[in-house]
Amino acid sequence: MGSRSSHAAVIPDADSIRRETGFSQASLLRLYHRFRALDRNKKGYLSRMDLQQIGALAVNPLGDRIIESFFPDGSQQVDFPGFVRVLAHFRPVEDEDTETQDPKKPEPLNSRRNKLHYAFQLYDLDRDGKISRHEMLQVLRLMVGVQVTEEQLENIADRTVQEADEDGDGAVSFVEFTKSLEKMDVEQKMSIRILK
Amino acid sequence: MFLLLPFDSLIVNLLGISLTVLFTLLLVFIIVPAIFGVSFGIRKLYMKTLLKIFAWATLRMERGAKEKNHQLYKPYTNGIIAKDPTSLEEEIKEIRRSGSSKALDNTPEFELSDIFYFCRKGMETIMDDEVTKRFSAEELESWNLLSRTNYNFQYISLRLTVLWGLGVLIRYCFLLPLRIALAFTGISLLVMGTTVVGYLPNGRFKEFMSKHVHLMCYRICVRALTAIITYHDRENRPRNGGICVANHTSPIDVIILASDGYYAMVGQVHGGLMGVIQRAMVKACPHVWFERSEVKDRHLVAKRLTEHVQDKSKLPILIFPEGTCINNTSVMMFKKGSFEIGATVYPVAIKYDPQFGDAFWNSSKYGMVTYLLRMMTSWAIVCSVWYLPPMTREADEDAVQFANRVKSAIARQGGLVDLLWDGGLKREKVKDTFKEEQQKLYSKMIVGNHEDRSRS
Numbered sequence: 001m002g003s004r005s006s007h008a009a010v011i012p013d014a015d016s017i018r019r020e021t022g023f024s025q026a027s028l029l030r031l032y033h034r035f036r037a038l039d040r041n042k043k044g045y046l047s048r049m050d051l052q053q054i055g056a057l058a059v060n061p062l063g064d065r066i067i068e069s070f071f072p073d074g075s076q077q078v079d080f081p082g083f084v085r086v087l088a089h090f091r092p093v094e095d096e097d098t099e100t101q102d103p104k105k106p107e108p109l110n111s112r113r114n115k116l117h118y119a120f121q122l123y124d125l126d127r128d129g130k131i132s133r134h135e136m137l138q139v140l141r142l143m144v145g146v147q148v149t150e151e152q153l154e155n156i157a158d159r160t161v162q163e164a165d166e167d168g169d170g171a172v173s174f175v176e177f178t179k180s181l182e183k184m185d186v187e188q189k190m191s192i193r194i195l196k
Numbered sequence: 197m198f199l200l201l202p203f204d205s206l207i208v209n210l211l212g213i214s215l216t217v218l219f220t221l222l223l224v225f226i227i228v229p230a231i232f233g234v235s236f237g238i239r240k241l242y243m244k245t246l247l248k249i250f251a252w253a254t255l256r257m258e259r260g261a262k263e264k265n266h267q268l269y270k271p272y273t274n275g276i277i278a279k280d281p282t283s284l285e286e287e288i289k290e291i292r293r294s295g296s297s298k299a300l301d302n303t304p305e306f307e308l309s310d311i312f313y314f315c316r317k318g319m320e321t322i323m324d325d326e327v328t329k330r331f332s333a334e335e336l337e338s339w340n341l342l343s344r345t346n347y348n349f350q351y352i353s354l355r356l357t358v359l360w361g362l363g364v365l366i367r368y369c370f371l372l373p374l375r376i377a378l379a380f381t382g383i384s385l386l387v388m389g390t391t392v393v394g395y396l397p398n399g400r401f402k403e404f405m406s407k408h409v410h411l412m413c414y415r416i417c418v419r420a421l422t423a424i425i426t427y428h429d430r431e432n433r434p435r436n437g438g439i440c441v442a443n444h445t446s447p448i449d450v451i452i453l454a455s456d457g458y459y460a461m462v463g464q465v466h467g468g469l470m471g472v473i474q475r476a477m478v479k480a481c482p483h484v485w486f487e488r489s490e491v492k493d494r495h496l497v498a499k500r501l502t503e504h505v506q507d508k509s510k511l512p513i514l515i516f517p518e519g520t521c522i523n524n525t526s527v528m529m530f531k532k533g534s535f536e537i538g539a540t541v542y543p544v545a546i547k548y549d550p551q552f553g554d555a556f557w558n559s560s561k562y563g564m565v566t567y568l569l570r571m572m573t574s575w576a577i578v579c580s581v582w583y584l585p586p587m588t589r590e591a592d593e594d595a596v597q598f599a600n601r602v603k604s605a606i607a608r609q610g611g612l613v614d615l616l617w618d619g620g621l622k623r624e625k626v627k628d629t630f631k632e633e634q635q636k637l638y639s640k641m642i643v644g645n646h647e648d649r650s651r652s
Contacts, residue, residue, distance in 0.1 A: 056321035066318040145635030
């Protein structure tokens with residue numbers, strides 16, 4: 001009864017995860033419970049199927065792309081650290097993150113650059129570091145379904161790539177992507193606040 | 197050696213006496229009231245005592261947590277994350293506005309930043325979504341001395357542990373055997389009673405006997421689970437030729453409703469004990485049992501139900517349109533089958549009080565036997581049943597709209613959240629129509645409607 005605690009001690013490697021992602025103890029505990037709730041068969045990891053079962057995600061036009069982002073490098077399972085690592089991109093930026101910027105430490109996962117990189121990844125289907133016109137077309141198709149004709153979509157894709165492309169290689173690199181969104185309040189638009 | 201003998205017989209005598217006393221008590225306080233449908237109020241008293249103990253236990257725990265400076269983890273009933281209820285259009289416009297300094301006219305176009313919206317929405321659902329929450333047991337805010345609901349509470353004090361230990365002893369060694377004995381009695385009486393009634397010639401006497409045999413046995417089962425039920429608005433109870441529709445949390449729902457009214461059951465034919473019970477019941481009065489193969493054929497099902505309903509001498513049908521067990525915090529989409537038949541629908545809302553025992557059957561987690569054992573080792577099952585006024589399908593609404601109307605009424609009465617999602621979501625993927633709607637909305641933003649297109 002009382003001696004079984006759901007303290008952070010129950011989460012394996014809690015400290016290193018906390019350091020890497022910057023989540024508070026309480027937030028991490030909530031996410032851990034969420035992970036366990038999604039892992040219906042108690043396997044200890046999540047598969048694509050588990051994430052596909054989330055109804056509200058299945059109706060998101062980019063649902064599949066988002067699910068893919070949890071399985072980098074062709075893996076088929078994501079464990080809790082991996083799960084939290086992706087979610088950490090959406091942690092709101094607090095002042096303490098920008099103050100203690102130790103040049104030796106790796107950039108926090110929820111930095112502006114990393115948030116933009118996450119969005120970039122959703123476009124970059126083959127993970128080659130560039131969004132080609134073809135990839136742009138495919139992602140656009142996901143977002144609009146059958147509502148838009150091929151011709152219209154091609155126009156949009158062409159225009160977008162042209163506007164963002166600076167070195168003229170016909171694709172949008174991460175730097176170009178960042179530049180075209182430099183005025184965007186990325187920190188606010190790509191953040192999800194976890195309630196206490 | 198010799199000295200043991202007198203003690204031996206003493207023990208045997210004591211055992212014999214206590215068993216007799218137990219059985220007499222059982223008979224007098226439980227079975228006889230069940231037959232006549234009266235109550236001594238013992239269960240209500242039990243409930244009040246338990247509540248006082250739980251309140252003390254929670255207070256003790258909160259105090260203990262404060263002393264040790266631990267943060268007592270309060271379960272989040274309102275969600276993990278902060279969400280803004282804005283529409284797709286508004287949010288994407290917001291995003292675009294914050295990104296460009298040029299004045300935003302309403303010409304439809306695409307921006308790279310549009311993806312942020314879908315990205316964030318998707319991530320939000322991964323962190324917290326309405327449906328997955330509905331399918332795991334509701335989280336309690338105070339502890340009811342059952343270790344199975346104790347996710348977050350740590351060791352606090354000796355007194356509490358002793359109390360918990362005492363609770364375990366009482367539940368497993370006293371209540372459980374008692375309940376199993378009662379359940380056994382109830383079920384055997386049902387099977388025997390209905391078989392006997394089956395031999396009577398058809399007529400008013402047979403109906404009378406059948407009704408009372410059914411009611412008596414269900415009441416015994418109710419006591420076997422120590423279910424404390426409060427019925428509201430009993431004047432709206434379902435009548436012959438109608439369909440009784442209720443939200444579904446566990447198989448116990450059937451026992452709860454059937455102990456207060458005489459219904460015709462609908463279901464699949466099972467093997468084993470359930471099969472025996474089903475065959476016996478159908479001898480006394482017509483229930484609607486389907487073979488496994490027939491269940492798939494919707495037209496056949498609808499036809500049989502319609503036939504039953506049109507015969508005014510037959511009993512009201514009891515149906516659970518959600519199709520699966522939900523965790524009693526919300527009502528999911530009702531399947532339209534029962535609403536197409538055209539009979540009067542009598543909605544019933546059932547709400548369990550989770551403080552005494554969680555009645556939700558998570559069929560992917562527990563089998564039936566495990567579930568029943570869990571029920572029988574809880575403190576009690578406390579629930580409220582509301583009989584809502586009858587509803588009929590209006591001329592201008594189709595089955596789906598009617599189903600939704602009934603569902604809203606039930607959700608409102610029971611204080612449950614009315615969700616659009618299909619209960620089948622638990623096991624299947626969602627339909628594509630919802631995704632299409634999102635895509636339509638977004639397309640409008642980047643290419644406009646067909647009329648705008650010709651202008652540009």
